[in-house]
Amino acid sequence: MKEITAKIQETAARLLTEGRVDIFIGWQKGEFGYNTKPFFAHSPEEADKLVFDEYSIHNLSNALLKFRDGHQKIGIVVKGCDSRGIVRLLEDNQFKRERLYIVGVCCPGMKDPLKKMYQDSGFAVQVNGDAELADKCRYCIQPNPVIYDELIGEKREPRLPEDRFKEVKELETKSYDERYQFFEQVLSTCIRCYACRQACVACNCRTCIFDETRPQWVGRETSISDNMMYHLVRAFHMAGRCVECGECERVCPVGIPLMLINRKLIKDVGEFFGPYEAGMEYKEGAKPPLSVYREDDPDDFI
Template sequence: MKEITNKIKETATRLFKEGQVDIFMAWTKGDLPFQTKPYFARSVDDVDNIIFDEYSIHNLSGTLLKFRDGQEKIGIVVKGCDSRGVVRILEDNQFQRDRLYIVGVCCPGMKDPLVAMKNYSGFNNKNSAEGIAAKCLNCTTPNPVIYDEIIGEEQPPHLQGERFEQVNALENMSYDERYKFWADTFSTCIRCYACRQVCPACNCRTCIFDEMKPQWVGRENNSTDNMMYHLVKAYHMAGRCIECGECERVCPVNIPLMLINRKLVKDVNELFGSYEAGMKYEEGAKPALSVYNVNDPDNFL
């Protein structure tokens, strides 16, 4: 990890000196050993604060949206999942490729500072495993799929076992059981929208959930409005979710959001596949459900 950090720093220093970037997005260290957080270096002087360690889990690609209207050239460090987020944002025409300098890092799997923080803060029982983060244990793409330079040795996928195991279990439930499961789960949602804010696929300028005229989704925290929020969000993810798992990771009430997203990945694959979102950037390419094709199945109509 130290070696990777040094290489990232070298690259950042070079890019700043050559004037290739105005901002360099990576991570830095907080006070506690497990606190690694997003960091934007703005000059050579900031480069020393950059770190890449076992807690550099935060997907920085969504943060690019803060700069989508600007002119700044941005250097960004991406792991496998983050790089798919970058592809998502490029494919959705939210950023120009030539404004980015992408430093790819082959990811050995990360730990989650939020889990560690919760465990040590005293706010939760130490009931979450502190090893490799849940989202990384489901990772199929540890190596960056888009980059200008790459650091580290290629990693094998971290996913062990069946990718859709939990989805299958859910599909095997009866309709009533499934409804109860989701109704119970969504009843705990506090509507903080962290899942939306952290998501690189949630890049609409005006989100449907913020619209007032008409107000598509009510603001009450009850099962109707909560379910509406999650259903609408899920549909917007169909064929677009790049499976970085950030939504589920940041959720303060632990809603298993990736279960929904993975169900959609499975369905899109079965209906329109094979298709994996954000695996390759090709100018003009669109996700499955953003394309009209007369041969698409319509048996659900």
């Protein structure tokens, strides 16, 4: 990945020197080897701090929301899922395409820094799955950027399991009571830190319904009813809009299987309104299935 890092640094320095961008967003190395974090370069000299390695896992497209009301031109490095996030922002009219210079990187799959931290902690912590690959990357359907101005690296094949929706189908076989018990159990652990919301590129409302106080749609306490209200409302807001970057589940401090919920909705939207995959291509004016209305929309469920 050293060649990719060098190319990113060269590109960022060139764009900043020529004044084609005001800020270049990528990753930099942190204090620990597995601590790669987002970085904002404002000058050609700062471009030398940019890196791309096996822990460049953060979806950088979410960082663009910090600049949506400005006029800066922004360069940004994106993997496949990150680029789908950019399509999401463009379709939601949160950003203008002409303000972006997108450097696409064909993603080999990222390692999970949390798994590495657990392994190095000295505590007997059980690490599930492939310790060398982030859980979210096991379900990746698009490792290559879908929108870019410049592409780095050779295109790669998706690493999908044989049945992408296996866990969803297993949940669907359960009775209503069993499903309720399952979600009651997993959502009872939610501490309502809103980390999932903050990490999600599709959660781009200027004022979130859960921050409203007049009226107050959900209580401040972490009761099971309020937790379910939060997760159900958020899940339906993700229907047809989730780009499967998996950041919501990855940053959850209590390990709630949020992508299981999202994949259920992805599966249903694909069956009822598709085939459809969110953020896989950018067409000006295009909207996700549940963001538009037609008179011939199916209504036999009413």
